[in-house]
Amino acid sequence: MKGTTGKRRVLTVCLAALVVGASMAGVGWAATQEPSAPGFVWKDGAEVYAKVCAFCHEAKVGPTIRGRGLDPTYITFMVRHGNRAMPSFRAAEIDDESLAKVAEYVSKAAANQ
Ligand code: HEC
Known part of the structure; x- marks a missing residue:
């Protein structure tokens, strides 16, 4: 048993x-x-500007940055490092490629477009 x-x-x-x-x-x-989940990618510089930067820069919280022919290198530096009330953004928030695109966009875009 x-x-x-x-x-x-x-x-x-x-x-x-x-x-x-x-x-x-x-x-x-x-x-x-x-399939590996695709990471989030911003469509283009205009989209980054509209969704992130415009929140302050079109609301008079930050100074006008379009239409001033600002140097893309300067814009990139500002976004990565911040300056007083301008917050810094890490690569996890805006990847290098999208940052290059938004810097180019802000540099070349007219003020109210
Ligand atoms: C939370 C609000 C806020 C957001 C979001 C923001 N900014 Fe700013 N930004 C500011 C403020 C406020 C200043 C002015 C800082 C100061 O001089 O004290 C500034 C300054 C700047 C400057 C310097 C302007 C000059 O006259 O020299 C640049 C360039 C800039 N921002 C780019 C950007 C870009 C590009 C984005 C989007 C990726 C962005 N900012 C998102 C608030 C913001």
Whole structure:
């Protein structure tokens, strides 16, 4: 009698291990099949300006920055480092490529466009 119970327990444990193992393998498979989620990317400089900079720079919180032919290098520096009431933005907020685009946009855009 004792022997049978022992065997049954072993069998149950083995089955449980199999089920867990199989479902874990399933998870692994699903994970590798999933396409990697694309990171957020700003469409262009105008969008960054409209969604981020305009919040202050079109609301008289910050000075007008469009239509002044500001140097893109200066704009980039301001955005990364901030200056007094101008906040700094990290690469996680505005990536380098989008920053280059918005700097170019602000530099070239007319004041009220
Ligand atoms: C939270 C409000 C706010 C946001 C958002 C903001 N700015 Fe500013 N910005 C300011 C303020 C205020 C100043 C003036 C700082 C000072 O001189 O005290 C400023 C100054 C600047 C200057 C210097 C202007 C000059 O006359 O020399 C530049 C360039 C600039 N911001 C670019 C940007 C860009 C590009 C963005 C978007 C990526 C942006 N800012 C987003 C508030 C903001």
